[in-house]
Amino acid sequence: MNSYLRKKASMAKQAFKQTTGRKRQQLDNKVYKLTVRRMETESVDALMAEVERCQNEVQEWKRKYADLEIEKEKFYDEMKNEINKLGEEITDLKHVNKDLDAYVEALEQKETLKCKGKTLNQSRTNLNKTYHIEKTAGEYPGASISFTSTLREHIKELLENSPELKDSTIQVKLSGDGARMSRTTNFMIMSFSLLQLNESVMSPKHNRTVAIINGPEKYATLKASLSHFFREVNELISKGTITVDGRDVQLQFFLGGDMKFLLMIMGINSATADNACLWCKIHKDDRWDTSRPFSHYNEDPQWRNLEEIKKMCRSKDNFGCINEPLINMPLTNVIPDELHLLLRITDKLLQNVIDEVLERDAEEYFSKTMGQTKGIHLSKLVKVINYLGISFSIWNKKNVDGSESQVKEFTSLLGSQKKKLLNGLPSKLSEVLYPDTCETVQQIWTDFGTLYNQISDFSFCKTAANAIFVQPKSWVELFFSLKGIRPGYTRPRVTPYMHTLVYHIPFFVKMHGCFKKFTGQGVEKNNDEAKRVLFNKSNKWDAAKDTVYTESRQWDLKHHERMKGQYTKRKVEYWNTEISEIRKQKRACCVDSPDTIEDDDIPTPEVNLTNLSVKQLRELIKEKGLRPKGLSKLKKMELTGLIEKA
Ligand SMILES: [Zn+2]
Numbered sequence: 155m156n157s158y159l160r161k162k163a164s165m166a167k168q169a170f171k172q173t174t175g176r177k178r179q180q181l182d183n184k185v186y187k188l189t190v191r192r193m194e195t196e197s198v199d200a201l202m203a204e205v206e207r208c209q210n211e212v213q214e215w216k217r218k219y220a221d222l223e224i225e226k227e228k229f230y231d232e233m234k235n236e237i238n239k240l241g242e243e244i245t246d247l248k249h250v251n252k253d254l255d256a257y258v259e260a261l262e263q264k265e266t267l268k269c270k271g272k273t274l275n276q277s278r279t280n281l282n283k284t285y286h287i288e289k290t291a292g293e294y295p296g297a298s299i300s301f302t303s304t305l306r307e308h309i310k311e312l313l314e315n316s317p318e319l320k321d322s323t324i325q326v327k328l329s330g331d332g333a334r335m336s337r338t339t340n341f342m343i344m345s346f347s348l349l350q351l352n353e354s355v356m357s358p359k360h361n362r363t364v365a366i367i368n369g370p371e372k373y374a375t376l377k378a379s380l381s382h383f384f385r386e387v388n389e390l391i392s393k394g395t396i397t398v399d400g401r402d403v404q405l406q407f408f409l410g411g412d413m414k415f416l417l418m419i420m421g422i423n424s425a426t427a428d429n430a431c432l433w434c435k436i437h438k439d440d441r442w443d444t445s446r447p448f449s450h451y452n453e454d455p456q457w458r459n460l461e462e463i464k465k466m467c468r469s470k471d472n473f474g475c476i477n478e479p480l481i482n483m484p485l486t487n488v489i490p491d492e493l494h495l496l497l498r499i500t501d502k503l504l505q506n507v508i509d510e511v512l513e514r515d516a517e518e519y520f521s522k523t524m525g526q527t528k529g530i531h532l533s534k535l536v537k538v539i540n541y542l543g544i545s546f547s548i549w550n551k552k553n554v555d556g557s558e559s560q561v562k563e564f565t566s567l568l569g570s571q572k573k574k575l576l577n578g579l580p581s582k583l584s585e586v587l588y589p590d591t592c593e594t595v596q597q598i599w600t601d602f603g604t605l606y607n608q609i610s611d612f613s614f615c616k617t618a619a620n621a622i623f624v625q626p627k628s629w630v631e632l633f634f635s636l637k638g639i640r641p642g643y644t645r646p647r648v649t650p651y652m653h654t655l656v657y658h659i660p661f662f663v664k665m666h667g668c669f670k671k672f673t674g675q676g677v678e679k680n681n682d683e684a685k686r687v688l689f690n691k692s693n694k695w696d697a698a699k700d701t702v703y704t705e706s707r708q709w710d711l712k713h714h715e716r717m718k719g720q721y722t723k724r725k726v727e728y729w730n731t732e733i734s735e736i737r738k739q740k741r742a743c744c745v746d747s748p749d750t751i752e753d754d755d756i757p758t759p760e761v762n763l764t765n766l767s768v769k770q771l772r773e774l775i776k777e778k779g780l781r782p783k784g785l786s787k788l789k790k791m792e793l794t795g796l797i798e799k800a
Contacts, residue, residue: 155190162186165762166211175222199700216721240421274729278707287699290380294369297699298344301364301386304395305346308362309398312348319729323404325349327489328387329361329674330411330419333681335688336342336775340698342367342376344383346591346682349408349671363705366684366698373418373477380480388482394550396768410672413650420488421477429474433485433658434458441653442645444627447622451657458485466678484529486665490654491674492610493569498651500572503599508548508562510595511535511586535586542578543738544571569675591640609659621666626656626744736766763794771797 156690168180228485269555290296306436309324327349333341344365351360367379377384387407395402410417415426417432427434434451435458450456458473460482466475511531520526533546544567567575580599584592605625608614630652636643663669687701766774772785772795780794 159188162188182744194679195797217654238745255364258754266666272494279708281710282703285703287702287706288382289699290365290383291368292367292369292375292380293382294367294375294379294760295696295698296365296367296369296379297696297702298365298380300701301346301383302390304362304364305390306396306398307392308346309403311395313398313403316350317779319350322350323406325406326409327408327410327672328483329677330376330409330415331674331681332412333676333684335685335697339368339688340370341681341684341698341701342369342371343664343677343681344380345677347676356505361680362709363680363684363702368698371414371418373421373480374482376481377477378420384480391482394434407483408672409481409488410491410674411677412491412674413498416488416490417786420482420483420485421475421479423461423474423476425650427474431653432488432490433654433661434460435473436653438646441650442630442648444656445631446657446659449659452623452661489662489666489669490651490658490670490671492606492669493674493678495651495655495659496569496606496610497567498649499602499655500575501566502649502652503602504567504575506640506647507583507587507595508532508534508564509642510588510640512562514586514588531586538582538585539575539579541582541738542574544574552632569678573606577608591636595640598629601625601632605629608665608675612668612670614663614668614670616664616667617659618706621662622663625650626659630656700760720739740770764795768793 165180166186169350170178173181174784175749176660191230242494251571253372287297287299290298304568313319326346328344328346330342330344333343335341336739343363345361347361365380369379370373382589390396391407396405397403409419411419413688415432415433417424420432422432423430428438430438434456436451436456458475460479462501463475463479466472515529515531518530535547535548548562548564550558551563553559574600577721580596580603583596583599587595598751605622608618609622609627630648633652634643634645637645659669662672666672684701685707686698687704768790771790772788775785775793776783777795777798780796786798
């Protein structure tokens with residue numbers, strides 16, 4: 155009401171100020187009446203009562219608040235108690251847990267359950283993180299690790315294991331090899347091994363891969379992708395030492411690999427070019443000529459050297475030098491590989507035998523009456539080779555359009571199979587070859603076998619160099635003594651490997667003694683290992699990197715290798731003879747096709763049924779064309795009975 159009146163008064167005052175004279179008199183006559191009804195006012199009594207009520211309320215709140223204080227205290231105590239109790243329980247649990255932990259650990263150790271699934275994956279990833287693997291340069295995918303530090307690590311290990319080598323020069327063999335892995339993957343692998351490990355150089359474990367490129371086997375690829383690796387190698391070669399644990403260790407480098415790779419790295423033209431020998435400037439037309447003395451191709455002016463290759467590759471008159479060598483390796487330390495020597499030369503020999511057999515078959519077929527079976531001698535040859543325990547077959551090469559051509563192809567054999575062939579085939583050759591020249595061919599085979607056994611002997615020494623020159627020389631002479639009589643023994647058929655065998659291998663024996671320690675067998679096994687990684691363990695996205703990783707892990711974990719299971723061969727007879735018989739039979743079963751001719755000259759060995767497993771017996775029954783009821787349920791005795799009856 156007051157504020158209302160104040161408002162009204164100020165309005166009147168304002169109006170009064172703004173008027174004068176008569177108008178002000180008019181204003182004087184105006185009256186404002188404010189009416190207040192009884193019910194619109196409040197009595198003092200009522201207000202007093204309200205205040206009292208509020209005071210009471212406050213009193214009540216104060217009392218309640220005191221109660222709350224007590225309540226809070228009570229709750230707090232209860233909570234404290236509860237917490238203590240829980241704490242006790244946790245310590246109890248911890249104790250129990252410890253026991254459980256120990257129990258689990260004991261179990262794991264007992265059952266070798268440790269490291270499964272995720273944990274294994276995790277430790278692999280962690281281990282991978284510790285390696286420094288670099289992507290190689292160039293357009294093709296590839297991976298490499300530092301050559302210098304890996305080499306240092308390996309030398310350190312070698313010196314720890316054989317302290318007697320402390321002051322000697324460590325021999326390092328670098329190997330390069332191209333390996334076709336699958337239709338789309340072609341690996342070029344650079345690896346190294348320490349030669350002082352002697353016989354274990356054959357083991358892939360001591361062959362450490364340092365770089366892998368997934369690309370075509372070409373000079374340009376190598377140069378672009380591995381520039382870093384080659385720089386490291388060349389630095390070490392020129393320095394001649396490496397610091398291991400603060401001491402300088404003397405180094406001597408060698409380079410090995412198959413001929414194609416060696417020629418490529420050293421910048422020489424391919425093996426089919428005019429001057430295709432890596433070590434000398436011999437023309438391919440002179441390769442047959444073994445009348446030159448041993449020193450002729452191993453001394454100036456025929457012998458190549460590094461400086462000369464570097465100079466020649468820039469000129470026109472280059473004797474096959476087409477590129478700058480990628481590794482500054484003196485040619486005396488570039489070693490031909492005995493394994494590839496064996497493979498390539500036996501390939502040639504086998505090709506010649508097959509050609510001769512084909513010719514004989516064609517001739518006999520032509521002169522005989524109709525109805526004669528074609529290719530008697532060829533199928534006999536295949537049978538003879540199979541009988542040696544080698545899976546082998548010959549087929550017509552397919553043309554691009556899928557039709558058969560007249561060109562024959564045959565199974566490419568592994569090193570171990572070639573050795574078997576060298577030992578077993580010569581004595582059987584008389585069954586398939588022309589009788590008049592058979593003896594010479596046999597001699598070629600056996601002589602090469604003896605030669606190979608000699609050069610792959612670990613106890614071979616420098617003094618044998620002269621003998622090892624005379625023998626291959628007369629062997630090559632024997633080889634082309636058949637020229638003009640049989641095709642395949644002509645002068646151009648003397649391959650670079652045969653020339654190497656006569657002139658350069660004796661040279662290397664003279665220089666370095668035993669030749670076998672340079673073998674590439676470890677490298678080949680390494681390639682197989684890479685293949686295994688590619689197909690079984692990698693997602694193929696970056697196969698080169700996966701392979702390098704796997705090998706690094708294997709090197710680091712080498713002391714944790716799984717022990718080989720022990721097996722005692724109880725039945726000596728079985729392991730010496732019977733097993734090979736059984737395998738031969740199995741192989742014969744696979745190879746035999748319906749159109750092969752039965753031949754009585756080769757005795758089919760007696761099958762000892764008791765040695766066969768139930769599965770083998772069932773297969774035998776099926777092969778014999780028997781279809782007894784419930785074959786899958788018959789017992790071994792019943793099965794053998796059936797076969798004997800048949
Ligand atoms: Zn040569």
